[in-house]
Amino acid sequence: MSISSHLDDPLDVGLSWVNRFATLGDDFYAQLSPTPLPAPYWVGHSTSAAQAWGLDPQWLQSDDALQAFTGNRSFAGGLSLASVYSGHQFGQWAGQLGDGRAILLGETPGWEVQLKGAGLTPFSRMGDGRAVLRSSIREFLGSEAMHGLGIPTSRALCVTGSDAPVRREEIETAAVVTRLAPSFIRFGHFEHFCHHGHHDQLKRLADFVIDTHYPACRDDTRWGGNPYVSLLAAVTERTAQMVAQWQAVGFCHGVMNTDNMSILGLTIDYGPFQFMDAYDPGHICNHSDHQGRYAFYKQPNVAYWNLFCLGQALMPLIAEQEQAIAALETFKAIYPLAFAQRMAAKLGFAELQEAHRPLIEDILKLLAADKVDFTIFWRRLSHWAREQRADDASVRDLFLDRVGFDAWLLSYSELLAHIPRGLAADLMLKTNPRYVLRNHLGEEAIQAAKRKDFTVVADLLKVLERPFDEHEEHAAWADFPPDWAGSIAISCSS
Template sequence: MNNSLPPHFTHPFRHLGASFFADVMPEPVLHPHWVHFNAPLAAQLGLPSTALDVNLFSGNQLFEGQHPLAMLYAGHQFGHYTPQLGDGRAMQLGSTLHNGERMEWQLKGAGRTPFSRGSDGRAVLRSSIREYLCSAAMTGLGIPTTQALSLVGSTTAVYREQRETAALVMRIAPSFVRFGSFEVFFYRGQTDELKALADFVIAEHYPLCAEAEQPYVALLSAVVERTAVLVAHWQAVGFCHGVLNSDNMSILGLTLDYGPFGFLDTYNPSHICNHSDHEGRYSFENQPFIGSWNLHCLAQALLPLIDDIPTVKSALAAYWPQFTAHLHGLMCEKLGLFEPQHNDADLIQDTLAMMAHNHLDYSRFFRRLADFESNQGATIRNDCLDLTAFDAWASKYAVRLLSEPNNTRTVRMNAVNPKYILRNHLAQDAIEQAERGDFSEVSTLFECLQQPFQEQTQYERLNAEPEEGMAVEVSCSS
C-alpha cells in the first residue's frame, strides 16, 4: 500500500453483498509509464496534479483503503440477451468524496476477473487512447459522460489481431451501474437482489424518488428522462456510440464504454461507425430508437418491483416527447433560432436533408453557419455538389433569420457549435505517434478538446479538412 496521497476510499457498493460483485486484484504490468494525466479532473477530486506515482494508476499498487471488485451484470447485446457479463477487464477500486461529490474509481485493463469469459482482461494502447480522449472531448462539449483521470502505458504484451501493448485507463463516475445490472437479477428471478439494487441507486443517486408514491416508477421515469436528454445531445453533436447494448447504458444517463465510437465527418444519417455492426443496428439514425428499446429492457427488469404495466408504459411513453423536445431545442440553438416559430421543425429537417444531399461535413457546416449573413453562406456553398438545392434552402434560412435579433446570435451559435471535435483520423494520428513512444499528440488533442467552442489558433491544424481516404474503421477489439 502507498499512503503518499490524500484520497480516502470507501465502498458503498460493497454493502449490497457478494451477490453483486466478485473480489478481484489487478494484475501487475511491466514498466508502467505515463501517457497522460488529467490534471483538471484531479483538482476536482482533490488530488495533487504533480508527483503522482504511476504504479498507483497501473494496478501495480493500490491506494490505502482500496478493495477492488468486479461488478456483475448482464445485458442485451445486438438485441440478444446474454445472461452473464460483468466487468471483464475493469475493476472498481472504491469511491472518494470531495466537496460533497462522491465519485467511483474504476481501472480499465487491469487483468482477468471471473467475468472475463476467457479473455485476458487487458485493454490495448490504441483503444485506451481513444477512450481517454473521447471522454475528455465529451466533457468539453458538455455531454454527460464518465471521465478518465489517467492513461498509463506499459510494455506488457497483449495479443489481438497482432502483438500490442497493454494500457490502463482510470475511469471516474458517480456510478458505473448499468441497465444490465438490473437485468441479471430479473432474469435470474432474484427479486430481493433486484430490490436491494434499486433501493441503493435511489438512495445514492435519486433521493427524490424515495419520496414518491411509487419510488420505482419514479426511478424509471428519472432514467427515461436522463437517457432522452443524453441521446438528444449525441444526435445534436453528431456522435455515434457504436455499441448501444443495454449493458453499455448508464443508470445515470452518462455516456458509458467508449468502444467503436465516432463523430460524423460527412453527414450521413445511416452512418455505421462499428464495422462489426453488419446490419446497422447501432447506426447514427437508429440511436434514438435503441435508447427507447434499451429503456424497455430496463423497465421489464423493474416489473417485479412495480407490478403495474400501464404505469410502466406511461413512464416509457415519456421518452419520445422528452427526446424530441430536447433535440429540437439543441438544433434550434445550432441554427441560431432563439425566438421559436411554429415551422422551425420543418427548417431543421430541410437543413439536415440538404446537408445529406450535398455530403456536407456535419460539424464544419454548423460552425460556418454563424457567418451566414456576412457572406450569404458562400463558404458553405463552395462545398456543395448541388448548388440549386443549397440556394433553395439558403433562401428559406435567410428569411427565417429576419425574425432573429442578430446582435448576439453569432456568439451564441459559436458557443454551441464546436470548432474542434475528436475526428477518427486525429485520434489515429495520436495513436500511431504514441505507439512509437511519442505522447505529445495525445496531450495536444487533450488540451484542444477542453475548449472545443473556442478559437484556438495554436490548434488550427486540428480543424483542417480530413483528407480523402482517411476513414478509419473501428471495431469492438480492445
Template sequence: MNDTFARLALTPRFQLLPERFFAKVAPTPLAEPVLAIWNAPLAAQLGLDPDTNAHVGLTDYLTGNLLIPGSEPLASVYCGHQFGVYVQQLGDGRAILIAEVKDRNGIVQEIQLKGAGPTPWSRRADGRAVLRSSIREYLCSEAMYGLGIPTTRALAMTASPEAIWRETRETAAVVARVAPTFVRFGHFEFYCHHGDHEGLRTLVDWTIEHFYPECADAASPALALLEVVIARTATLLAHWQAVGFCHGVMNTDNMSILGLTLDYGPFGFMDGFDAGHICNHSDESGRYAYNQQPQIALWNLQTLAQALLPLLDREAAIAALHTFQDLFETAFAAQFQSKLGLPDWRDEDWGLLTTLFNLLQAGRTDWTNFWRDLASLGLQDAHPCPALRDRFVDREAFDQWLTDYRERVAATGDAVAVIQERARAANPKYILRNHLAEIAIRKAQQGDFSEMQRLHDCLSQPFAEQPEYADYAAAPPDWAASLSVSCSS
C-alpha cells in the first residue's frame, strides 16, 4: 500500500516564527478510535489518495495516536475579547497543528486536529472535543463550503468510546480540519496587549508574506493588511446574512485573519425568519443575534485595528474602519440581487427588500424555503401564488409585494426563466438545520455514522434539486423547536 498520509509535507510555516509564538506539543492518544467519516473529495484536493485503504494507520494519524514521521506538532498562543470582555491569554487549547500540504491549486493548507488533547493553553481543561460538537463542526464547515462561503474545511472525524465529562458523560471525537491558516484577530491582540511590539511586527510581516503579498509594497503594509481584512470580513458577513447563518460566538479569537468562517460552536441556520434570532443559549444578552452580526464584525475589526496601532497611523486606521459599512452594504446588496434573480441593484430595491423582511418577520416565515420557492414559483404567472402567500400572516400585503417584485422583474427585460435560473443558483434548497444535525448526532451516539455521511453528500450540492434528499428540505418538525445549543456545544 502507498502510505500517502505519512508522506505529507512537514515543517508548518508557523514554525518560522519565534519560539514564543507556539509550543511544540504531542497529541494525547485516544482509546479504540474509529474513522467515522472521511472527506474523499477534499483528500484528493490535498493530493492525498481518496481511498482510505491506501493509507496505513490512517485512523491513528487522524486521531493523534500516530505522528507523521518527522512531525513536530504545535499549538499557538493568542488572546481575545470574549462577549466583549478582554481575556489576556487563550490559545489553542484543544487544537494541534500536525502538518502542512500544498493542495492541487498550489495553496499551502494546514491540517489541525481539534480535540487531540491538552496543550499549554488548555486552561486546566482536557483538550478534548465531544462527539456532538465534532459532528456539528464537520458538517457545518463542509455545508458552508458547499454554499460558496469562505470557511475552514473538514478532512475527517474520528470517534472513540473514551469518556469525557461536560455537563454529563459524553464520548470523545477528533476533527481533522483544514485551512491555509488558523491565525485569528486574537493572535495580533496578544502581542500588542502584552507589549511585544516586535512580536506584533513579526506576525504582521509573516501574515503578509504568506497570505497577502500584495500588501508588502504599500506605504504602510500594516494598514494595507487591515484594509484587506476589513473588506474580506464585510463580504463574509454579507454571505452569512444571506443564508440566515448565525455564528453564535463572534469573539475576536474566533475571527479569521483570512475572512474565513472559523470555529463552529453554537451556530445555527435560521428556520423561521427572526431578525433578532439568538442561536446560542449562552448568549443571554443577544450580543451575537442575527441582526447584530455585522455590527459585531465591525466591533471586532476595531479591536484588530487597535492591536495594529503600534505599526500604523491612528487616523488612517479610523478611516479604514469607516469603509466597512459601505463595503458590507455593497456585498449585502450583491447577495440579495442574486437571491431576487435581478441583473442589477437599484436604490429602490432597498425598499422592496425591507418590505419583504417585515413580512417575513411578522409570520416567522421559513427563510430557506421561502427564497427557494420564490425562485421556482413566484414568477410563474401574474396571479397570486398560494404556495407562497400561505406562508405569510398578511397575505394581501404579500400579494402586493409580489406584484411589485414582478413589475421590477419585468422592467429588467430579462426572460422569467433567466431570472429564475439566477435566483435558484443563489438560494439553496438544503442547509444544515439544527434538527438534521441532531438526528445525525443521535445515530452516531449509537455507533451509526451513515446519517452523517448522507447529510454531507447532500450539503455538498445545496443548490441542486437532489430528489433523493427531498426530506432534508422539509420544514423542521415540531420537536425541533425544543433544541438549543450553547457554548458547550
C-alpha cells in the first residue's frame, strides 16, 4: 500500500496555535512528526467536539481533515511532539514511560490536540506506536459518552482507519483517534522529574500548570501561601469529584496507573474500561488486572494512592510534609460527600440529608446481593418516582429479595413524600441515564466497522451524546445485555 504524505505542506484552517507546553524546553518532550498511514478512511467524527474546539464541522468531513487527523498532513502553526513522563503501573514503579504512540499536534486556545496511534516516538519502548480499530472506537465512543454524562473527560474529535496491519494477539488494522483536552499533563510528568532529581524542571512544570490552569493557587492562603501545596489540594479535590461521578454511574477505569491520571481531574486514556451491567462492587473490567487492583470498589482508594504519589513528587517544592499530608487528607472528606450527593440526586433529592445515607447504603447492598443491572434499575426507579403506583412491578421484578426491596421502597417512599413528585422524578431522569456505553454495544459497533459499516458508530454516538433522552428508535440499546456480553474480554492490548 502506498502512503500519501504531505507533512511538508501544512494546512491552514484558521486555527490560532499557541503551543505553550513546547515553551517548557527540550527536557519535556521530543519534537517529531507522525508516521503516515496508507489509504485512510473515516470511522467516525464528533460534531459536538468540533464545535467545542472551534473547528468547522463541515471541514471535519473533508479529505484534508482525513489526512491531517491520520497523521499524513500537518497544521500550519502546530508543533508536533511527544512528551516524557514516568509513573507507577499496577502499584509498581515503572520508570520512564512517555507518549509511546500519542503525538501532540499542538495547542490552540483552550485545547491541546493529540493523535493516538500516530506512530513510533522515542518513548515507544517495545511498542509499535500504533493503535488498532477496536480500541480506537472504544476510546472515541467512551470519551464522548462520558462527556454526555457530564463527567470531566478528554474529548474525542474523530477516528480514522487504515487497512495497514498491526500485530496484537492477532493481526488487526490500524486506526488513529484525535483527542482534545485542555492539557494532557499527568501525575507521571511530575514523578518523572522528581525521580531523576531534576528539581528545576519540576518547578518549571508546576509553575506552568499553576499559571495556566490553577491561577487561584497563587492567592490561596490556606497553606501558608505555598502555591504547590495549594496545587496538590486542588488536584485532590478535582480527582475526588471525578471518581465520585465514576462510581455513581458504574464506570470502571481499568488502568488507574499514575501515568493515566490527569493533573486536571479529567478521565483520560480509555483503554480497558467498562460501564457495569450487573452491579458488582468487586467487578474487574480489565482482564490484564490479574490481582484486581483496579476493581470497581477500589477506585476511590486507588485515586487517593495515586494522589499520594503526586504529593511525593511535589515534595521538593512543598518541603513541609505535614502540609502535603493535610492537602491529601481533604480527599477523605471530599470524596464520600461528593459520592453521597450524587447518589442522593439519583434518588431524587436535590440536597443531601443524613436520612438519605442509610437509604443509599441499603439499596447498594440490595443491588449487589442480587446482581441487579445498575443502569436499568436507576432508570426504572426514575419512572416509578413519577407515578408511584403500588401495582408497578417494573422495579420490584429486578430483585430476587422482594421482601428486602419492599422494605427499602417503603422507607424511600416515606422520604420521597416530602418532595413534589414531579420535581423528584425530573431530577432523577436528568441524573440516571437511559443509555451508557455497555461493552456489547461497543462490540457491535466494532464488528460493523470491521465490515466497513460505520453507521453503528455514528448512531451510537448520537445516542451517547444525549444519554438521558429516550431515543425510542434505539430502545433496544437500553435493554439488558445479551448473554454473550459476559464473554467479552477487554485488556491492556490495544
